Every structure is written in structure tokens, then in C-alpha cells.
Amino acid sequence: MSVTDLSKPMAAPVHMLPRTDLRAGDLHPSLEDPALNSMNFLNEIANHYPDAVSLAAGRPYEEFWEIDELPKYLSRFSDHLRDDLGYSEERVRRTLFQYGRTKGIIHGLVATTLESDEGIVADPESIVVTVGCQEAMVLVLRALRSGPDDVLLAVSPTYVGLTGAARLVDMPVVPVASGEAGIDLDDLLAKIQDARAAGLRPRACYVMPDFANPSGVSMPEETRRALLSLAREEDFLLLEDNPYGLFHGDAERVPTLKALDERRRVVYLGSFAKTVLPGARVGFVVADQTVTGTDGTVGLLADELSKIKSMLTVNTPALAQAVVGGKLLANGCSLVHANRREREIYAANRARVTDGLAARFGTGSPVRWNVPAGGFFVVVTVPFPVDDALLTRSARDYGVLWTPMHHFYDAGTSGGDGVRAMRLSCSVVTPEEIETGLDRLAALITDELNRLRP
Secondary structure, three states: OOOOOOOOOOOOOHHHOOOOOOOHHHOOHHHHOHHHHHHHHHHHHHHHOOOOEEOOOOOOOOOOOOOOHHHHHHHHHHHHHHHHOOOOHHHHHHHHHOOOOOOOOOHHHHHHHHHHHHOOOOOHHHEEEEOHHHHHHHHHHHHHOOOOOEEEEEEEOOOHHHHHHHHHOOOOEEEEEOOOOOOOHHHHHHHHHHHHHOOOEEEEEEEOOOOOOOOOOOOOHHHHHHHHHHHHHHOOEEEEEOOOOOOEOOOOOOOOHHHHOOOOOEEEEEEOOOOOOHHHOOEEEEOOOEEEOOOOOEEEHHHHHHHHHHHHOOOOOHHHHHHHHHHHHHOOOOHHHHOHHHHHHHHHHHHHHHHHHHHHOOOOOOOEEOOOOEOOEEEEEOOOOOOHHHHHHHHHHHOEEOEEHHHHOOOOOOOOOOOOEEEEEOOOOOHHHHHHHHHHHHHHHHHHHHHHOO
16 A cells, blocks of 8 residues: 655646646747648648558658668677777777767768768768758758858758758748759859848758759759859858769769869768668768868867757767668668669659559640659649648548648749649559559549639
């Protein structure tokens, strides 16, 4: 029998506590921004209609994952600490179990992998290992946003996570036209000049040169080199995000901006979510730009980012890094090698989606779509507005999910009558699900087209 200690005050039931009501206007303005609601809304739709075929999720392929591999990767990384780096048994245990180095413990392996797979030569000390690429974005934008006049440029449509991160640090985003080459350089220059004429300071331009999310568009090498020249001439940084670069088609791979970067104009944002394991939540940033302190000392931008990280997440979990590091070691620090099966599946799925669209919407149809050379996404353009209400009806009445493209545009920049496009993802669906999903999507689109007819 338990005895209540009457010497201690008893907590009042929750319903009896005095209410503390907060107003949205008293919280940070970003919480009211559509960019911060997009991911939650799309996840809620998917959870509410679990039986719908999802052509919306941008998750990596799952069928090659084996739970038994996780302890093997952990053991492989432990052997690396012990045998390759000469750590004592006590130091190995401390490295895996304790709080760790803020900039990360797999930075050397990341540097080796970047040189092997991307031709990027990076000093390991210029690398900060982050909690997913999302943290890397927040760190970089927080560091660059030094005052109210600082703005970020971004190719539109833009990954919503970048827009949301900019909102959190109060950094306005200036949209730049994409075009067939992945970025309209004339529009970029015009936007930079307009910003400066308005007393603003463009700090950087965010780009996803390889199979961009959401558009699927890639930049030719000529455009990449011209973009680097413009960044040098106009004195701004490039934030290169590259989660899909390894998932190319049969064409020869184009060098990343960072591999072409001779003047340290590129801050490279990387992620192991698509190439290793999304559940580990491990990303990184290569920030090799020099920073001169007020006392004249010279360091790296990576060191400045680590100061912010130390106040945000302290360090990226060592066990998550160890699993990622173990997989890198098991594959000779080459994710090209580790993802060869996934690359083949993504290529086959992309072809099935685009071929399936062609079979369902023949010549003369007002429905259009692009044919990306790699990545996860295909964009379908239709002659009617595509909004969240249509997505909800699609899930409820037709049993198929996709992503409205308006989520990737800044408010007021996507056209007066709404965005008329949807993003289809082909990464985590089977061939049978693709066919079923396209049948259902075709039924929805056909019914919408019929509504337009007199």
C-alpha cells in the first residue's frame, strides 16, 4: 500500500489550472507563413487517406534496407576508429556514447566520399556534419543574415524547406526565374540590381542544379560555369543543394558547382537521407570560405556555423553518424557504388511515369509534363488551377495523392489564377502502384477537363 506524502503540495488537475491564452500575433511571424504549414498539411492528407496511392512522397526506395545491417555498420565504424585512427577502447566508447564534436565525427569520411563521387576536394575542417540538410540550411542562413537589408535569392519554384528556413531567420527570399536551363541568368542579374537599387544586399542564391525539387530541371555545364562567373562578378555566394545528383539517367554526369568552384563562391549542402538512410537524419555543409575576425584572425565559415550549431543541436548524434560512416566505409567511401540498384529503379520508375502519362494523354491533349534526366520528380501541367482542395478531393474520391506545385512558390509570384501544375514522385512506389495511381490521376484530370467544356 502506498502512502501519500502530505508534506508535498499536490498538483492540481490540468483542467483546474489557470488558462494561459496566447495570440498568434504575439508569436514569431513565420508561424503564420504558408511555407511552414506545407509539410504538415501534406503529411496530414497522406495520413487521413492511407489507402490512396501516393505519388506525392519524396522518400527514397525502401526495399533494400535490412535491419541487420545497422549493427554491422556500427561495428565497421568502431573498427575504423580503433584500427585506422588508433583510438583506444575507452576513446571509442566515449566517441560513440558521449556528447561529441560539434562539427561532427565523420567529416574525414565525408571529405573522402565527396572527392570520390563528386570530384570535390574539401578540407575535412571545412565540413560541418548536421542534423539533416535542413539544419545546414538554417545554420548558413542564420550566419549570412546580419541585418534587415540582407536578402536571399532562390530559383523559383523552390524547395519549401529552404523558404521555411529563411522565414525562421527573418531573411526575405527573392524569386528568380528558372527557365529551360535551370536558372535564368538575365533575370538573376536583374533581381540583384533591383535589390541593390532598393538598398538591399543580396547575400546568396540558392540553387539545386541536379534534378531540382520540385521541377526536376537540371543545369547544363555551360550554365553552371556562367553562374559561377556571375557570382564572382556580382559578389554573392551560391548555396548548392544536391540531394539527387547521384540518381541520374544514362547521360554523362555534369560536374557540381562545387567541383567547378575555383574561388570558393559555393557553399555546398549535402544529405545522406536519399543515399544512405533518412532515419539517421544526417546531412552536412561544406563551408570553406574564409572569415576575417574583428581582431584580424582568419578562420573558416564552417567554424562560424559550428558556433550556431552548438547553441541549436549541440552536436549531431554520434550513433547516427556512426551508422552513416559505417556504410560509407563498407562501400569504399563511394555512394555511387552503394546506390547503383536504387539508381536503376528510379530510372525505370521515371520512365514508367512519363510513358504512362503519354499513353493516357495522347497527342492533342492539353495535359503536358516534363521528362527529367534523373531524380525523383515529374511535373504535370494542366489547364485548370491545382490547389489543396483539389488534392483533398483527389485523395478522397479518386484514391491518389500528389503535390500541388503552388506549395513551392512564394505567395504572389505564381500567377493570378493559381498554379496549374502538380508534382508526381516516383521514388517509393512499385510499378503496379504507378499504373494504378496514373489510372486514378487520369480519371481526376479527365473529369476536371470535362468541367471546363461548355
